[in-house]
Amino acid sequence: MKRVASVIALGLLCGCTLSYTEIGIRVPETDGLEIGRSTKPEVLEALGAPHLVRRQFDGELYTWRRTKNRRRSLILLPVYVRAFYYSDGESRRDELSLLFDREGVLRGIGRRLETEERGG
Amino acid sequence: MLRVALLLAAFLLAGCAEAIFSIDSYRSHDAYTEASLRAFMERKAGGPVTKADVLATLGPPIRVIGEDTGEVFVYRRLARDNRTIDLNPGMVKVFISLPSVPIYFDSETSGRDDTLMVFFDSEGMMQGESVNLGVGETRQSGAALVGEGVQELLR
Numbered sequence: 001m002k003r004v005a006s007v008i009a010l011g012l013l014c015g016c017t018l019s020y021t022e023i024g025i026r027v028p029e030t031d032g033l034e035i036g037r038s039t040k041p042e043v044l045e046a047l048g049a050p051h052l053v054r055r056q057f058d059g060e061l062y063t064w065r066r067t068k069n070r071r072r073s074l075i076l077l078p079v080y081v082r083a084f085y086y087s088d089g090e091s092r093r094d095e096l097s098l099l100f101d102r103e104g105v106l107r108g109i110g111r112r113l114e115t116e117e118r119g120g
Numbered sequence: 121m122l123r124v125a126l127l128l129a130a131f132l133l134a135g136c137a138e139a140i141f142s143i144d145s146y147r148s149h150d151a152y153t154e155a156s157l158r159a160f161m162e163r164k165a166g167g168p169v170t171k172a173d174v175l176a177t178l179g180p181p182i183r184v185i186g187e188d189t190g191e192v193f194v195y196r197r198l199a200r201d202n203r204t205i206d207l208n209p210g211m212v213k214v215f216i217s218l219p220s221v222p223i224y225f226d227s228e229t230s231g232r233d234d235t236l237m238v239f240f241d242s243e244g245m246m247q248g249e250s251v252n253l254g255v256g257e258t259r260q261s262g263a264a265l266v267g268e269g270v271q272e273l274l275r
Contacts, residue, residue: 034194056244057242058171058244063180071217081140082139082211084142086253088146089145090148095179097175097179098242108170108171108176109176
């Protein structure tokens with residue numbers, strides 16, 4: 001009984017928070033896209049609307065993005081005075097960028113996947 | 121009964137004060153990896169580099185800056201660490217608030233960036249690049265040491 005009371009008392013002295021934020025959907029696959037051949041309408045039809053469009057001197061850069069943020073914190077003695085507060089946060093991002101030339105033909109593909117490979 | 125509940129709620133809200141010892145740590149996504157940098161350097165050694173080559177080797181940039189003569193692709197990762205020791209009677213909330221008088225306050229923040237910028241001309245040909253590595257080079261900072269130690273423990 002004493003042990004249970006001690007565990008409950010200890011539990012009351014600590015506070016934990018965890019927060020996760022996920023913005024965007026899974027970054028699309030680029031199967032079937034061909035550099036130098038695929039056009040902007042074909043790409044948009046296959047991949048859907050991008051998250052970002054950035055104008056370039058030599059064309060445009062279309063970007064699909066998913067971001068995951070994680071923050072966790074631990075508080076000791078949360079009622080009368082906090083003796084210790086710890087918080088750590090991390091951000092991970094999946095991103096696909098497609099470069100089109102002025103004629104709207106696909107010229108380059110850039111991809112970075114962080115959320116899955118790091119167990120996010 | 122209502123009075124007891126209100127008193128209890130006041131106690132719980134009082135817990136939202138600052139802590140005596142605080143650690144806060146943040147790591148952004150990786151802007152680039154050793155493998156992607158190596159691929160980029162190998163491609164660069166092979167002759168003129170296009171925007172498509174940079175995208176293929178380094179991946180999508182975090183930011184694109186438009187300049188009069190072309191674009192700049194920015195790759196960046198951030199590390200932020202803070203540790204604070206704050207001894208202050210104002211943090212103790214029992215029925216009445218004690219005056220907020222700092223007895224001892226010590227705070228240290230360490231913010232470091234790794235930044236790679238790749239410059240292009242108006243035709244999308246690479247003109248040069250600039251690198252600033254800070255994340256791994258500020259280990260002398262106490263806040264950075266605490267932050268990185270905690271990150272390692274949690275891995």
